[in-house]
Amino acid sequence: MAHLHDPANAGPANPDPACPGCAAPDLAFAPHDHDHCAADALARAEALVAERGARMTPVRRRVLEILLEAHRALGAYDVLNRLAAEGFGNQPPVAYRALDFLEEQGFAHRIQRLNAFTACMHPGEAHAPAFLICRSCNAVAEAPAAPVLAALDRAATGSGFAVERASIEALGLCPGCQRGGAGGSA
Amino acid sequence: MAHLHDPANAGPANPDPACPGCAAPDLAFAPHDHDHCAADALARAEALVAERGARMTPVRRRVLEILLEAHRALGAYDVLNRLAAEGFGNQPPVAYRALDFLEEQGFAHRIQRLNAFTACMHPGEAHAPAFLICRSCNAVAEAPAAPVLAALDRAATGSGFAVERASIEALGLCPGCQRGGAGGSA
DNA sequence: GGTATGTATGTAATATCATAACACGTCAAG
DNA sequence: CTTGACGTGTTATGATATTACATACATACC
Numbered sequence: 013m014a015h016l017h018d019p020a021n022a023g024p025a026n027p028d029p030a031c032p033g034c035a036a037p038d039l040a041f042a043p044h045d046h047d048h049c050a051a052d053a054l055a056r057a058e059a060l061v062a063e064r065g066a067r068m069t070p071v072r073r074r075v076l077e078i079l080l081e082a083h084r085a086l087g088a089y090d091v092l093n094r095l096a097a098e099g100f101g102n103q104p105p106v107a108y109r110a111l112d113f114l115e116e117q118g119f120a121h122r123i124q125r126l127n128a129f130t131a132c133m134h135p136g137e138a139h140a141p142a143f144l145i146c147r148s149c150n151a152v153a154e155a156p157a158a159p160v161l162a163a164l165d166r167a168a169t170g171s172g173f174a175v176e177r178a179s180i181e182a183l184g185l186c187p188g189c190q191r192g193g194a195g196g197s198a
Numbered sequence: 199m200a201h202l203h204d205p206a207n208a209g210p211a212n213p214d215p216a217c218p219g220c221a222a223p224d225l226a227f228a229p230h231d232h233d234h235c236a237a238d239a240l241a242r243a244e245a246l247v248a249e250r251g252a253r254m255t256p257v258r259r260r261v262l263e264i265l266l267e268a269h270r271a272l273g274a275y276d277v278l279n280r281l282a283a284e285g286f287g288n289q290p291p292v293a294y295r296a297l298d299f300l301e302e303q304g305f306a307h308r309i310q311r312l313n314a315f316t317a318c319m320h321p322g323e324a325h326a327p328a329f330l331i332c333r334s335c336n337a338v339a340e341a342p343a344a345p346v347l348a349a350l351d352r353a354a355t356g357s358g359f360a361v362e363r364a365s366i367e368a369l370g371l372c373p374g375c376q377r378g379g380a381g382g383s384a
Numbered sequence: 385g386g387t388a389t390g391t392a393t394g395t396a397a398t399a400t401c402a403t404a405a406c407a408c409g410t411c412a413a414g
Numbered sequence: 415c416t417t418g419a420c421g422t423g424t425t426a427t428g429a430t431a432t433t434a435c436a437t438a439c440a441t442a443c444c
Contacts, residue, residue: 273400273401274401274402275400275401290401290402290403291402291403291404294401294402294403313400313401313402
């Protein structure tokens with residue numbers, strides 16, 4: 013099954029083997045074949061976990077797959093329901109623990125604004141994501157945040173504040189929703 | 199009563215009538231007399247509300263005062279408990295409605311990361327706050343975010359994404375906690 | 385193999401945060 | 415003095431998240 017970034021699944025898949033859509037910011041919202049973005053992210057996660065001496069257990073792997081397949085932000089209970097339907101535990105900690113693990117390892121991110129989680133499209137790389145959240149279709153994209161963080165760090169340093177982690181989340185309209193049901197009707 | 203920005207109330211009040219501490223980023227975490235920052239913010243809020251044809255009712259005013267006095271982020275239920283203790287309603291909507299109103303008017307901000315609310319120190323001015331949240335003492339300061347937002351907007355525009363609102367929240371250590379119980383013990 | 389240890393998972397119970405829906409009160413316009 | 419808009423009070427419920435404890439599984443060591 014070819015998942016598309018486009019939330020309405022409108023538009024043909026783009027089976028480009030390099031799949032720039034998943035990583036390149038200017039394509040993050042464009043429809044494209046997403047399967048191997050997911051496969052690739054999963055493979056990299058497996059490798060990193062091994063390298064770090066951590067363990068990619070069935071629940072954790074499955075949660076990561078769920079996030080990767082969804083290709084949008086999922087609530088912990090959404091994840092939990094899918095796990096439960098597949099025979100894993102059906103109590104909140106099962107989902108939260110796996111999600112926490114994935115976040116610690118940098119394989120998933122929490123979107124504060126949505127109380128939701130999303131798979132990281134480039135695990136292992138320097139991690140400083142900014143999220144672009146479409147208020148119309150709820151799609152979420154990662155944008156390069158290095159310059160944003162640099163600016164934030166300058167502002168913070170002015171107060172003597174030492175930034176350790178930052179959440180940068182923008183709410184607005186993705187390209188598709190600007191053209192289509194831009195008013196928020198979609 | 200002289201509230202200090204310093205969470206431990208350690209250090210003498212600074213009754214400077216201009217109270218730079220409440221607005222100047224390099225003083226946001228410094229101990230200083232906060233009373234008239236609050237009074238000033240409240241007065242400006244009252245003026246703005248009148249100007250806009252909205253109504254600053256007793257509950258709303260009291261909630262704003264509570265936030266201003268606390269000078270830190272308060273959960274909706276913290277606010278609610280105080281309201282209830284003073285004879286206002288004691289059900290969540292009472293607090294949430296007032297908080298929503300204050301946020302719409304730009305008199306308060308929601309800190310996503312903490313599920314909490316904080317009074318705005320400069321209502322009416324251009325609104326693009328970045329928040330610096332101390333993970334040790336939970337103090338929250340607003341930092342100038344214009345450059346940060348500019349950087350974010352550039353990143354977003356690269357994806358064709360139209361930013362409408364942004365939450366920028368940094369977690370780290372405030373100056374006091376870097377010196378003192380910096381490890382997170384405080 | 386057997387056992388100890390650390391780590392992961394399963395489960396119950398509960399805490400915390402937030403909203404929907406409806407009733408009542410107040411105030412100003414007509 | 416009715417009407418309509420708005421704000422508040424209240425009930426009930428929904429959504430999100432954590433604590434605490436029991437069990438299972440994996441690895442290292444003997």
